[in-house]
Amino acid sequence: MNEAIVDVNVYLSRWPFRRVSADEPTAIADKLRSQGVVQAWAGSLDSLLHRDLGSVNERLAAECRAAGEGFLLPFGAVNLRLPDWEEDLRRCHEEFGMPGIRLHPNYHGYKLDDPLAAKLLSQAAEHGLIVQLAVTMEDERTQHPLVQVPHVDAAPLVELVKRTPKLRLVLLNAFRALRPELRGQLVAAGQVYFEIASLEGVGGVEKLFGQIPGERILFGSYAPLFYFESALLKLQESQLGQVQLEAIRKGNAKWLLAAI
Amino acid sequence: MKLKIWDLHCHLSGVTGRTPDERMAQLMAYVDRMGIDRICLYMGWPFSYNPSPERLREENDQVLAALTHWHDRAFGFCYVSAEHVEASLREMDRCIANGPMVGVKLWVAKRASAAELDPIIHRAAELKAVIFQHTWFKTDGGNYPGESTPFDLVELARRHPKTPMICGHTGGTWELGVRAVRSVPTISIDLAGSDPTSGLTEMAVRELGPERVIYGSDAGGRSFASQLGKVFGANIPDEAKRLILSENLHRLMRPILDAKGIRA
Numbered sequence: 001m002n003e004a005i006v007d008v009n010v011y012l013s014r015w016p017f018r019r020v021s022a023d024e025p026t027a028i029a030d031k032l033r034s035q036g037v038v039q040a041w042a043g044s045l046d047s048l049l050h051r052d053l054g055s056v057n058e059r060l061a062a063e064c065r066a067a068g069e070g071f072l073l074p075f076g077a078v079n080l081r082l083p084d085w086e087e088d089l090r091r092c093h094e095e096f097g098m099p100g101i102r103l104h105p106n107y108h109g110y111k112l113d114d115p116l117a118a119k120l121l122s123q124a125a126e127h128g129l130i131v132q133l134a135v136t137m138e139d140e141r142t143q144h145p146l147v148q149v150p151h152v153d154a155a156p157l158v159e160l161v162k163r164t165p166k167l168r169l170v171l172l173n174a175f176r177a178l179r180p181e182l183r184g185q186l187v188a189a190g191q192v193y194f195e196i197a198s199l200e201g202v203g204g205v206e207k208l209f210g211q212i213p214g215e216r217i218l219f220g221s222y223a224p225l226f227y228f229e230s231a232l233l234k235l236q237e238s239q240l241g242q243v244q245l246e247a248i249r250k251g252n253a254k255w256l257l258a259a260i
Numbered sequence: 261m262k263l264k265i266w267d268l269h270c271h272l273s274g275v276t277g278r279t280p281d282e283r284m285a286q287l288m289a290y291v292d293r294m295g296i297d298r299i300c301l302y303m304g305w306p307f308s309y310n311p312s313p314e315r316l317r318e319e320n321d322q323v324l325a326a327l328t329h330w331h332d333r334a335f336g337f338c339y340v341s342a343e344h345v346e347a348s349l350r351e352m353d354r355c356i357a358n359g360p361m362v363g364v365k366l367w368v369a370k371r372a373s374a375a376e377l378d379p380i381i382h383r384a385a386e387l388k389a390v391i392f393q394h395t396w397f398k399t400d401g402g403n404y405p406g407e408s409t410p411f412d413l414v415e416l417a418r419r420h421p422k423t424p425m426i427c428g429h430t431g432g433t434w435e436l437g438v439r440a441v442r443s444v445p446t447i448s449i450d451l452a453g454s455d456p457t458s459g460l461t462e463m464a465v466r467e468l469g470p471e472r473v474i475y476g477s478d479a480g481g482r483s484f485a486s487q488l489g490k491v492f493g494a495n496i497p498d499e500a501k502r503l504i505l506s507e508n509l510h511r512l513m514r515p516i517l518d519a520k521g522i523r524a
Contacts, residue, residue, distance in 0.1 A: 018435075020458040021495050139455050141398040142433040148399060198455075201274045202290045202480040223458075230456035230489030237293055237485040 003036055006253035007231075008132070009172050009195050009220030010040040010072070012063055016049060017144050022224040025063040029071060035228055038250065040072050043102035043132065047077030053088050061096040073257075075102040075132050080116045081109050089120070093127045099257060100130030102172075106149050107137070112156040118163065125166040130256065133157075135174040136198065137225075151177035154186070161190035168256060173198040173222060180211065187212045193256065195220025196248070197231055205248070206238035214244055218253050266506040267291070267299040267477050267484070268392070268426070269452035270334075272326060273307065274480020280304070280326035287480060288330065294484045297506070298524065300476075301326060302337035302365035302392070309404060310369045313347030316340065320355050327360060335513070337363035337392060342370040342377045343406075349383055356387050362516045363390035372408040373415035381420050388515040391425045392450070396432040397440075410440035417444045424512055426474065429453045434460045438467050445472070448508060453478030456486045461494035461504070470500035474508050 022028045044060040057076035064072035076092035092098045135152045168191045175198045186192040195218040221231040277283035304322030338355040340348035355361040395410045410431040430449040431437025441447040464473045477487040
């Protein structure tokens with residue numbers, strides 16, 4: 001199974017509630033390489049609760065560089081609830097040369113029907129940035145009682161995506177919260193992609209290929225918060241052809257990245 | 261060398277099919293793809309949270325039908341409920357004493373701490389049946405009225421100190437679940453049915469010892485892959501993985517398998 005993989009859902013730094021194996025940049029890079037990953041798209045867990053996102057994004061960019069050219073790709077954070085968020089977006093794009101940004105609307109306290117969300121998505125699209133949006137970070141049933149964060153309501157994205165045709169949107173950890181019919185609406189609305197870290201049910205990947213176009217499905221592990229092997233074994237569990245496997249392992253992600 | 265894998269926790273959900281046979285055939289295709297040797301199967305479909313005696317019988321009939329062609333690959337557990345003790349005891353006689361099943365499944369109809377469970381546990385112990393109790397600690401307050409936490413199971417286990425029991429899902433919120441059952445050595449934990457969150461298996465092995473940790477998936481609602489990832493991805497010795505993936509469950513089942521003359 002150690003064939004080349006692009007993992008679009010990786011985090012650096014530390015989960016506030018638990019230390020996990022490989023939550024140091026070198027350790028996660030080593031782990032991913034050992035499993036056949038040739039590139040990983042990384043956000044920072046610091047971005048969930050830290051307010052100094054300039055520092056978070058700078059650190060993320062530096063840690064990704066240190067992992068070796070092009071192995072970890074930094075996806076910086078922008079928080080619409082912070083003053084002058086536009087400057088964070090500019091720095092991600094111009095100073096750090098990031099290929100995209102990663103949003104956490106639930107941890108940052110805004111809804112996607114907020115007019116500023118439309119403005120952010122539009123600006124990111126104009127800059128040619130891929131936008132990753134984490135729908136869920138943790139099962140709502142297991143969260144810390146003092147930090148209960150609801151899933152992102154993704155329904156407003158259907159209209160936002162339609163109004164922003166240049167937007168390339170990757171939904172992370174989407175399957176626990178997103179109704180199946182909404183997946184189809186989002187895919188029909190524009191360039192919306194899904195990754196498999198939170199996909200559950202037997203044969204989940206093969207069933208997903210029957211629900212949305214195969215070119216919209218990406219490999220994501222949510223490592224190191226999830227065991228990387230969970231996502232990898234999903235490719236074994238599902239009956240997939242070589243073309244489908246190649247697309248999900250890396251072809252779709254490479255195509256998405258090349259379109260910048 | 262391939263590790264032997266026994267899956268403690270499977271259902272007939274998550275696959276399509278009009279009959280138990282059709283569903284079982286689909287489920288076993290995935291079992292084979294994942295290299296799983298044997299599965300434990302319980303409850304029928306659709307799930308019933310507080311089943312009537314008739315519904316308990318129907319669901320057990322579905323599982324019995326599913327086992328028909330798979331006795332060499334699947335074990336059945338009898339779905340029982342402390343809301344209907346006499347009916348449950350009859351089902352245990354029908355499905356375990358006089359049938360092929362080897363365990364009991366207690367779900368969310370009544371909390372495990374309730375005294376009504378005692379006759380069921382006594383009878384299960386007489387039959388040497390494996391006892392599986394679903395448990396969850398839900399931060400969001402979403403527990404069903406009759407849904408147990410691991411604390412409920414601890415109460416039950418302390419009333420039956422010689423009877424092994426399994427804590428389903430490790431209480432979901434596993435950092436609490438592991439601690440809750442830690443002091444009761446007759447309780448093993450089931451890794452199934454929660455997100456494949458890093459650290460679960462390592463903590464369980466560290467706090468309980470590898471002999472009290474059992475792999476299960478909760479397929480078909482969960483994927484075999486995500487749950488096997490909890491074991492294959494864990495930073496624990498290979499010997500612990502071997503115990504978790506099959507040997508601990510085999511050890512718990514050995515008395516009833518021997519009694520029934522089942523070689524596995």
